[in-house]
Amino acid sequence: MLFWVKTAALFLIRSKRTSVVLTLMVISAVSCLIFLSSLAMGVNDAMIRNSVGLFSGHISGYNIPSNISNKDLSVKGVANVLKRVQLPGFIHVKNKMEMITLIGIDPAQELKSSAFWKKTIKGRFIQEGTNELFISESLSKRLGAVCGDIISFSQQARLEHGFLKKEFVVVGIYKTGISQLDTGISFCDIGTLENKQSVWDAAIFLQDGVDIDMILQEYRNKNLDHNNFKTWKQLMPDLEQLISLNYFSMTIVIIVVFIIVSLGITSAFSIFILKSIREYGIMKVMGMTSKETVFLLCWEVFLLNIVASALGIIVGVLVVLIFQTIGIDLSAYTSHNQYFIVSGVVYPRLTIYSVWLPPLSALLFSLPAAIWPAIMVSRKNAAQILRGA
């Protein structure tokens, strides 16, 4: 056994040129696929990051009783909990009126974790402790309101005395491209509304790589009503599907590439072996059995692949790490896509899947590559080989 491994290794080492060509083939296939699958991971990450990062967070909390604070929701793995309150009502400016939901937010915290404020197209985002208002472009058009205008908000359609009536200054106009955010809501500082509300909403942002189900479990352990929480997967089933689709197509690409690579290896290997067929003939004459021939050839392919895959992993991982720090700007391909609403920069990410699937497929698919030349060699009559036929 050890003898055959050693013989196989010597065969590869001393047939340098052919081994190098085959090795380069496997290295490039493995490293390319590591990069491609890491890129697919990065695209998935970017879509999730963009979708949850814009406004809703990884987990959205609804109607949370005010005796529960955002500190209670900040369990381990949570990066930030944004507190928001809703107040439905009417906006009046000049002679126009629109029904909206006013959302009270903490501007400083929003700047830290969410991204919809980056979608400001006129003016600026609101500041803490002011009566400033941040409205969507469509609302500003319908009201004919511009930055600097004073706007009244009340919970009643008719402006009567005795009901809450508040005045706000429009300081910023935004447009996200997502209809839920662009119609029917406006933002103000939570301080102007908070005391009127008995429940609040939460946008919960998780740290990178944290399992969302663990956080939900943690909430359940804290006796929080799980009906109050919805994950991005529940809120955006289309995105979850898109991500599964991405995984699926990546796996198919890997398999197809390796079917092609293994065909390449098979033919290169067959040529390799045909070129040195006399040597196999000599070994056969010395009493090497068919089984041992197959064994030797399989070891040759196996060793070549192990070495080449290892090198391929190193090259692939290095390339991924480089692009992970630089980032790949795909804005040109994503600017009209809701899943890349904040940024089109993708950061490839290595996973167990992206590092091990390519070399594993390389092995799996190239071992059969040894079988056909092995059969060819062991079928061929030694006398024929040695006569040079």
Add this chain to the structure above:
Amino acid sequence: MINTKNISKTYPSGRGVVNALCNVSFSTPKGATLAIAGKSGSGKTTLLNCLGGLEQPDTGEINCFGIDIHALSKKQLSHFQRQHMGFVFQFGNLLSFLTVEENIAFPLMLNKVLNKKEIKKRISSLLEKVGLSELSSVLPNELSGGEMQRIAFARAISHSPKMLIADEPTANLDTETANKLVQLMFSLAKEENCSIILSTHDQDLIKLADQAIYLFDGRDATNG
């Protein structure tokens, strides 16, 4: 004792069949040297291939040391070859990816009889006998034709086979080198008590052998 009886072999060819061997019979005792002589195309290679189990004769019997080698299964034949036979061909005998000593060790490794130390000892004694001790770690492509054939011979007898088949081992050598090689082979084979069956078309070499058979168009023409 190697015994053959009425071996015949034909090959299909463009114009009907070629009678490569026709009713060839001979026997040679263990440790003896036998020369097969004949012009090119007379059937020498065919006869040696049949003797070594590389080709199947159409009819006739071949019995090597009590074993009908063509009655063996493929696997049994491989094991018989690795234990009891050695081969030297006209050219390209050595495995190009193994050094001289690794080449000589190959049959020993296949047979798994000797341990590492014994193998080392056997290799150095053989290299000394063929006079190439200094070439032990050289790759075959650095050897001259005569050196290659001497190493091929050392490898062919390394596992102490009962018989050595040498198909025109001197064909690519000059007369002097050829003569020396055959003398070396015959004397070492005697030392090891190994039968040699060697084919050649060189009259001088035939005289060195204990026994000789002349082939003419596949027939034994020794007495004709």
